[in-house]
Amino acid sequence: MSAEIIDGKAFAAQLRERIAAHVADFVAEAGRKPGLAVILVGDDPASQVYVGSKGKATIAAGMESFQHVLPSSTSQADLIALVEQLNNDDAVDGILVQLPLPDGLDEAATVAAIDPAKDVDGLTDANVARLANNEDGLVPCTPLGCMMLLHDRIGDLTGLDAVVVGRSQLVGRPMAQLLVNANCTVTVAHSRTRNLPDIVRNADIVVAAVGRAEMVKGDWLKRDTVVIDVGINRMPPTEEGKKGKLVGDVAFAEAEHVKAITPVPGGVGPMTIAVLLRNTLVAARARAGLARVDGL
Numbered sequence: 001m002s003a004e005i006i007d008g009k010a011f012a013a014q015l016r017e018r019i020a021a022h023v024a025d026f027v028a029e030a031g032r033k034p035g036l037a038v039i040l041v042g043d044d045p046a047s048q049v050y051v052g053s054k055g056k057a058t059i060a061a062g063m064e065s066f067q068h069v070l071p072s073s074t075s076q077a078d079l080i081a082l083v084e085q086l087n088n089d090d091a092v093d094g095i096l097v098q099l100p101l102p103d104g105l106d107e108a109a110t111v112a113a114i115d116p117a118k119d120v121d122g123l124t125d126a127n128v129a130r131l132a133n134n135e136d137g138l139v140p141c142t143p144l145g146c147m148m149l150l151h152d153r154i155g156d157l158t159g160l161d162a163v164v165v166g167r168s169q170l171v172g173r174p175m176a177q178l179l180v181n182a183n184c185t186v187t188v189a190h191s192r193t194r195n196l197p198d199i200v201r202n203a204d205i206v207v208a209a210v211g212r213a214e215m216v217k218g219d220w221l222k223r224d225t226v227v228i229d230v231g232i233n234r235m236p237p238t239e240e241g242k243k244g245k246l247v248g249d250v251a252f253a254e255a256e257h258v259k260a261i262t263p264v265p266g267g268v269g270p271m272t273i274a275v276l277l278r279n280t281l282v283a284a285r286a287r288a289g290l291a292r293v294d295g296l
């Protein structure tokens, strides 16, 4: 394989080390630890695993972790009341509501209740508008992690043609906006896009965030393309009693001719939690009236 494999796991580990050093500085300056509160409603096993690993990573970075696990019978009013309590809690710098919420709960209303200064997932209208206006704000973790990998691999992205496949609030849309802000020429593709292979063939950068196993084929990718594969898809098990393997949205084995590609697992996934810690530190410094840290 001639393509360079972009090692998101190693990059994320280095980022977490740098964050931990900055957290120690914050504690010395502010006299307290940055705090991240995560709200999990219901008993979805995948969400439980994500919330558990976020809590461990938060503590490992030297931050305070507050986990609120609520039953799926929780009412909208009680959920909003908890968000408001965390908005008013000085020990909490970041609030993350683990999505999706169980049926019957309103995700948009819940996100809208989060104080934008503590919105470490970057989903409130205020932070979406700041990103659209290319102003400082809190940016969704996964796309910001993708940008860090792209800047690390390519440097200046000015003038490059980028295709983002997917237009979700959490990944596709903010990803496209970040690429525009970095002076790329951006095409956003989605389920209604015509001639997707031809569109992808023009791209210097491809970000796949669809949720369909190996949908982007090798012959859609030109040589010299840098491919960021956000998708996480579980294949059917080949042996009884075993889990199927995880694959991305790109047919990795067919992409040996590209310039560089993130693997699944070990590419974008580890970046998401590292950037969540980064966003919590950024929020904590802003709330404490401290200057932003360069290069984070």
Ligand code: NDP
Binding pocket: 142, 165, 166, 167, 168, 169, 170, 171, 172, 189, 190, 191, 192, 193, 196, 209, 210, 211, 212, 230, 231, 232, 233, 268, 269, 270, 272
């Ligand atoms: P969503 O389901 O919210 O969005 C999927 C997007 O893909 C939609 O915009 C949809 O289009 C588009 N799409 C669906 N089918 C096609 C198609 N045939 N051709 C082109 N576009 C299509 O997913 P997310 O954005 O939340 O997540 C995408 C993937 O990334 C998932 O696999 C998820 O597990 C993974 N993920 C990984 C993370 C990580 O840390 N690595 C974090 C977050 C997500 P339309 O809008 O028209 O419906």
